[in-house]
Amino acid sequence: MPRGSYELQRLVPDVKRSSRSYWNAHLAGVALGLTLLSTFVLTGHGLGASGFPTALAARTADMVSPALAASNQYLGPMLEDGRNPLDAWITWQVLGVAIGGLAGALVSGAFRWHIDGPTHLRTLARLSMALVGGMLAGFGARVAAGCTSGLGLSGSATLAIAGFVFLMGFFAAGVAGGFAFRRLWR
Amino acid sequence: MSLPLNLAGPGSGLVLGSLFGFILQRGGLGNGCKLTGQLRLEDWTVFNVMFTAIIVAASGLWILDATGYMPAAGTFVPAAYFRGALAGGGFVGLGMSIGGYCPGTSVVAAASGRIDGIFFFVGLVAGTLMFAGAYDRMSAWMQADTPLPASTLPELLRMPGWAIIAVLALIAASVHLWVTRGERRTNAAAMKEALR
Helix, strand or coil, rough: CCCCCCHHHHHHHHHHHHHCCCCCCHHHHHHHHHHHHHHHHCCCCCCCCHHHHHHHHHHHHHHHHHHHHHHHCHHHHHHHHHCCCCCCHHHHHHHHHHHHHHHHHHHHHCCCCCCCCCCCCCCHHHHHHHHHHHHHHHHHHHHHHHCCHHHHHHHHHEEEEHHHHHHHHHHHHHHHHHHHHHHHHH | CCCCCCCHHHHHHHHHHHHHHHHHHCCCCCHHEEEECCCCCCCCHHHHHHHHHHHHHHHHHHHHHHHCCCCHHHHCCCCCCHHHHHHHHHHHHHHHHHHHCCCHHHHHHHHCCHHHHHHHHHHHHHHHHHHHHHHHHHHHHHHHHHCCCCCCCHHHHHHHHHHHHHHHHHHHHHHHHHHHHHHHHHHHHHHHHHHH
């Protein structure tokens, strides 16, 4: 960090204060890249995320209405022969993400039960936005057959076309949405 | 010993997942304000973390393949469903611009005590069920989306892998330089304002 930049942070608290407690982005990127590379070496595939909520959706549907779940063209194959879709590597990996995320928050003193997001909105509005955003992302991850982790990060690391095409769609729609909803998020 | 080891048990999942979650949290990617800040082009953390990680992992995979320690044929490469990847990526990006996260980062957010992260995750499960409900109607569109014959950029562009990685590194470095130049200018202006 160049000299004077600490003073600048004190003088202009909004500019950088929130990022001071986080790792440098490029160092975090190197650490993430090495973790991803290790994942390929140890398992033959990359890191993921959306596979777990997908398995959870199939399991939930199966518990609520086994007949409906089994007859569904998308969920049915995941439940064939009484299989439990949660009995998969991705379940352990996402459980690991939660443990690692908790550990990161605890060691940095950042753990706190709270509702993040646009602070000028009411609680109900913020939680509704999170729910709707999650629905769109959950739907999209199934359309793409992967998410930012599985396709965007892991796919792109294998130089897969699908990975980069996903990232183009992700950033194009995300930036369009980012500017469209900027008043909500400030 | 041949690589990859093809481990599939809970141990590798828990250890690698924990590293993934820890790094995402410490990198600031469990913070919805930082993630949406990227989408407003105000905070370039997401871009810098992701692109650096892709370049590091891709370089490692290329070296392992070129030296014969781990042939690329043994690692999973997603098929190039062009429409699905583009449209699906769009939905995930739109979801982040409204809800603040993507699937993996919502788990990190929830684990650091963010209740909106939990709601986002519940939304993911609901969105998956909506997809399953609409699947019959969408299956024609999905099946018409045949994957491209090539699944990787080196195959598609007929370029060696190292050249693609070099181009990616050049793009990442240029974006970083361009953004930090802009940021320095903004900071200098803010400093001047604060000192006045």
